[in-house]
Every structure is written in C-alpha cells, then in structure tokens.
Amino acid sequence: MALIVGGAASADGQVSLQQGAQAGVSVTPSGKLPATWQLLPVPGITTGAHPVPEEFGVPSGTLLTFAKKAPAGVTVLWSGAEPIHSEGQVSFAQCLLDGEADHRIQVMLVSASGEETSGGECVVRSLDLHQEGMQVTPPRLSVDGPEMDPQATNAETMSWYFGDSIAALTQLGQGRWLTSVKKPVTLDVGVVPAPLSGLVEWRLDGQARSLGTSWTASFKRPGIYEVSVGPPDFPHVVELVVYRTRIVDQQPPSTIEAGIPFTFVAETDPPGYEPHITWCSSTKDGVATPAVGAGPEFTVTFLHAAPTGGEWLGVKADNAKLGQDSYTSCSLPLSCVDVLFSGLVPTCFTGLKSYDFLITNLKNPNSESCQITVSLWDDDILFNDQLASKMYTIPAGWDGPWMGSLSLQCTSPNQPCGFVGPVFSCSGELGADLFWEVTSQGGLLCETRFTNHKDIECFTPGCTP
Numbered sequence: 479m480a481l482i483v484g485g486a487a488s489a490d491g492q493v494s495l496q497q498g499a500q501a502g503v504s505v506t507p508s509g510k511l512p513a514t515w516q517l518l519p520v521p522g523i524t525t526g527a528h529p530v531p532e533e534f535g536v537p538s539g540t541l542l543t544f545a546k547k548a549p550a551g552v553t554v555l556w557s558g559a560e561p562i563h564s565e566g567q568v569s570f571a572q573c574l575l576d577g578e579a580d581h582r583i584q585v586m587l588v589s590a591s592g593e594e595t596s597g598g599e600c601v602v603r604s605l606d607l608h609q610e611g612m613q614v615t616p617p618r619l620s621v622d623g624p625e626m627d628p629q630a631t632n633a634e635t636m637s638w639y640f641g642d643s644i645a646a647l648t649q650l651g652q653g654r655w656l657t658s659v660k661k662p663v664t665l666d667v668g669v670v671p672a673p674l675s676g677l678v679e680w681r682l683d684g685q686a687r688s689l690g691t692s693w694t695a696s697f698k699r700p701g702i703y704e705v706s707v708g709p710p711d712f713p714h715v716v717e718l719v720v721y722r723t724r725i726v727d728q729q730p731p732s733t734i735e736a737g738i739p740f741t742f743v744a745e746t747d748p749p750g751y752e753p754h755i756t757w758c759s760s761t762k763d764g765v766a767t768p769a770v771g772a773g774p775e776f777t778v779t780f781l782h783a784a785p786t787g788g789e790w791l792g793v794k795a796d797n798a799k800l801g802q803d804s805y806t807s808c809s810l811p812l813s814c815v816d817v818l819f820s821g822l823v824p825t826c827f828t829g830l831k832s833y834d835f836l837i838t839n840l841k842n843p844n845s846e847s848c849q850i851t852v853s854l855w856d857d858d859i860l861f862n863d864q865l866a867s868k869m870y871t872i873p874a875g876w877d878g879p880w881m882g883s884l885s886l887q888c889t890s891p892n893q894p895c896g897f898v899g900p901v902f903s904c905s906g907e908l909g910a911d912l913f914w915e916v917t918s919q920g921g922l923l924c925e926t927r928f929t930n931h932k933d934i935e936c937f938t939p940g941c942t943p
Contacts, residue, residue: 515598518543526686535603535673558583575604614708615668635760643797658796723796744795
C-alpha cells in the first residue's frame, strides 16, 4: 500500500493522513524504501523519495515528510520532526518549517538493549521567498573525455581504448543532443536562491533520479530519453538521443599485416548516425596512424616491431572495441542468449546464488580461438554497476550451444543492497529485472532482458530467441 502524505498543518502542527490524501502526494510503498533515511516528495519541488541531503533549504511554510527504515526490533526516535505513522519497519515523521531559521532534524535508532545509533541528521534552512520560489537555469551539458589529439602517445590512445565511449556529444537542435551508449554526460544547472540547490530534482522519463545542481547519466541501451530538472510544474527539459555503435565483422576473417592500410567499418543502432562515429587506433609498442578518425569507415596502418611476437593493436568506434593479438582478426557473428535459472532467486538473499545460461547457435568461423564476455546487470536504462562478469574462450570452428554460469554472493544482511567489488550485500531488493549482455572483440553480440525471471526479450536486430 502506498502511503499518502502532504497537505496543510493542523493547529498543533500535525498533519493527518486524511489531509495528506486530499493533497494527493503519493510516495513509494514503504517496503521498497532503502535503509538510508528518505525525504519524501516535497509538494511543488520534488516528485520522488530521495536520500536526505545533509544541508538544504526550503521556502517558509513547507511541509517536509521523512521516512526511516529500521531493522526488526529497533525503535526509531525523531528530533525536530513529529512521528506521524509507522508501516512495517518504516517510521514516518513530518515537520512544518516557518520563518527565516535553521532547523536541525535527527533520527536515532534504539536497539532492544537500549543502545543508540544515529540514523541520520540534517540542517534545513527555511527562507521567506515571497512569490519568487525556486529559479533554475537551463541545464548545461558536458562530457569528460579525451581531447582526441592526433599526435597522442600510445599510453594516451590505450587509455581511450580501455575507458568510456569516445563518442562526441553533438547538439541536434534546441534542447536535443546526440551521443552513444556508455558515454557519461554531465548536466549542470544554477539555482536562485542558492540554499534551495539541494532540492533540485533530476528526472529521467518522468521518474525521479537524483537531487543537486549536477547529474551524470550514461545509458546502456539506444533510445530517446527525456531529462527534466527543477520544479515539476515548470521544468527545463532536455532530450538525449542515444545510439549504439558496432564494428562490423570482417568476412572472411583477415590478418592485418604491418605497414599495409586496413579499413574498419562500423554501423549504428539505430542506423543513420554513422557520420557521427568517432574512431581511435592504438597499439602498445608500435605506431598506429592515424590515431583518430570519424565516420563509418576508418583506415589505419599499424607498424610494430616487438621482438617477442606478441603484438597487440586495437581500434575503437565510440563504445565498440576491437582488440587483436598478433594482428589476427577474431570476431564472432551475431548470436542469441537464452537464460536458464538453476532456481528462482529471491529479491534478497544471503549466500551464493548461481545463474546458469545457455548461448544458442554460437559460431566461431575463425581459424583460432576467440573470446567472449558474458555480463549480468540489475536491469536499468542507466549504465551502472554490473553484478557479475566472466570471460570465455571459444575454440576455433565452434558451432553449437555454449553453457556457463555466473555467481553472486550476498553478505551483510543488515546493509542495503549495493555492489561492493565481487560481493553483493543486500537487505532490500536486488531487483526483479535482470539484463544479460554478451560481447566479443568486435562489440555486442546480443543482449537479453529477464522480466520477473521468466520472460526473454532480445533487442539486437536479426537476433531471435
């Protein structure tokens, strides 16, 4: 059940749930709240629940609602806010802030033995703004990336190759921008008055994502995404058009010879953005010229004189990489992924859980072995931490199914879900949707989504389950 909060304060400063229902401010069901204490939607300013900032400002007369989820058997005590409701393991409290003043709000957790620990603390400044309200400037977009110097050193080009996407950020029109998947884009705004900057809300396709004057997004899948920022009644809106680049397989497999120009070809999903592709070439010890390029094709000449014979070279097109040893091309044709579970995994668990998978129709027509990487993510359109990843070597001439497994280990049952190195610690929800990605040296082979552990959807064109 979703708790309804908000509305006007009564004579004693309390707000009834009935008044909140009349205000129509809906918040996340308490069972979905993380362990950190949350600031629930602030009418006219934010639309979602967020971790409470340490310091922030609000207009005088604002009603704030907080929520704190505690372990079983722990009592929640509030200071500076009045408790109004408890639902399961979640305690809710509210405060009405009037006048020009600073307000300190604290939440304490008391164990059954009487031991007290801090559950959170913040300072809120209430401001008399008259009719001005929050003023937010249009967002400025930027990317942190290499300067793509044609005279770059090998060390610099290798850092490009192994880093984020090297795609450019291109303005297509007023409030409309283009880039590739796996390219972090930072958006910044200015706020007047400055104390309100802590409550500037960023929303992605209408869903609240973050608070603050700056937000960075990197997308996993192609699409058109709407980013809005500021008060929901008069937001600034930016549209991000995101494509994926794939280096086209070389057919038949080729051997790149030193000193002879070799042309690489890339395509985009959706098609049509090939003129925007950014390329770079790299080699560990030798020379690759040119170092940078643009467009659907990139012709490179590699010169290498490593005495050990262990030459390495690589080219990158936006998000796609093609790395090769001893100048031998090794890429795989498109495949599909079916995912088979060894048993349904609960939303939160302690211990080791294994995900078995089956790749159907995997082919390696090359004369030598190739490598693929299988990754598992908690499904989200944003490019965030992967849950597990493993590399497999596919023998030369392989034609048939390929089986493998990835494992997650969950520890620290009293901690919120989060990725910590190879270990996943959780007490909340791991997420019902999972996302698999299979890549080879030439880029993405296939990606599939599991919805509620039962439905498979394949996104790659020409790939059918």
